[in-house]
Amino acid sequence: xxxxxxxxxxxxxxxxxxxxxxxxxxxxxxxxxxxxxxxxxxxxxxxxxxxxxxxxxxxxxxxxxxxxxxxxxxxxxxxxxxxxxxxxxxxxxxxxxxxxxxxxxxxxxxxxxxxxxxxxxxxxxxxxxxxxxxxxxxxxxxxxxxxxxxxxxxxxxxxxxxxxxxxxxxxxxxxxxxxxxxxxxxxxxxxxxxxxxxxxxxxxxxxxxxxxxxxxxxxxxxxxxxxxxxxxxxxxxxxxxxxxxxxxxxxxxxxx
DNA sequence: ATGCCTGTCACAGACAGA
Numbered sequence: 001x002x003x004x005x006x007x008x009x010x011x012x013x014x015x016x017x018x019x020x021x022x023x024x025x026x027x028x029x030x031x032x033x034x035x036x037x038x039x040x041x042x043x044x045x046x047x048x049x050x051x052x053x054x055x056x057x058x059x060x061x062x063x064x065x066x067x068x069x070x071x072x073x074x075x076x077x078x079x080x081x082x083x084x085x086x087x088x089x090x091x092x093x094x095x096x097x098x099x100x101x102x103x104x105x106x107x108x109x110x111x112x113x114x115x116x117x118x119x120x121x122x123x124x125x126x127x128x129x130x131x132x133x134x135x136x137x138x139x140x141x142x143x144x145x146x147x148x149x150x151x152x153x154x155x156x157x158x159x160x161x162x163x164x165x166x167x168x169x170x171x172x173x174x175x176x177x178x179x180x181x182x183x184x185x186x187x188x189x190x191x192x193x194x195x196x197x198x199x200x201x202x203x204x205x206x207x208x209x210x211x212x213x214x215x216x217x218x219x220x221x222x223x224x225x226x227x228x229x230x231x232x233x234x235x236x237x238x239x240x241x242x243x244x245x246x247x248x249x250x251x252x253x254x255x256x
Numbered sequence: 257a258t259g260c261c262t263g264t265c266a267c268a269g270a271c272a273g274a
Contacts (some may be wrong), residue, residue: 071273
């Protein structure tokens, strides 16, 4: 089965690309981020007409995550993370689908550094790690898919120098990601491409796509029980080059 | 050092993104 993480950067503006993606690639599970849509305006009918059941956790204007499943209704397990009662950002959604547990994750960007947004990013990371630990203890196949807003290694970015002072590359961000992996998660893209040089995001600005000036921030982490079923991983890069594309490309893992 | 580009909301330009 093909499981996808896709930051759509506005599901309303991206709906033609998303429907096209579902039709062409027929993924089994799709985790969406940055819906920029309230719960009420989620295009449920369009998604259903494309053959997908869905659960979503929206927010007007920004954030927002969803989980889509082909020919199946995902069974929601959780929305949001514990640990910060006044946090209203829609950034975490978890569901059971196709015999797996899948989470759609939209980690805070964290810029500028230093500042309250960066502090929020690091706190959110710890709250995610706490949830991840609980999921690992269930000893089931789990996929944590999303936009982590972390460039984990120097070979995950076109230019270390260009991104050096960015929140995505700070040592604290990388350490938080490594601590999460160290619980026992497998970074599926890294497993498939251990030498790096694979991007999932290209900025809209400064001709980044044309220059192939990208980086890898969309990750699919596998529990040991999911990693045992690993077949392949990759990026559907061609969708970044189309009309009215998201600045992220769909990123996927295939499991037996 | 700054803006580059795009989407949203709302109807001009600020905010958010990364």
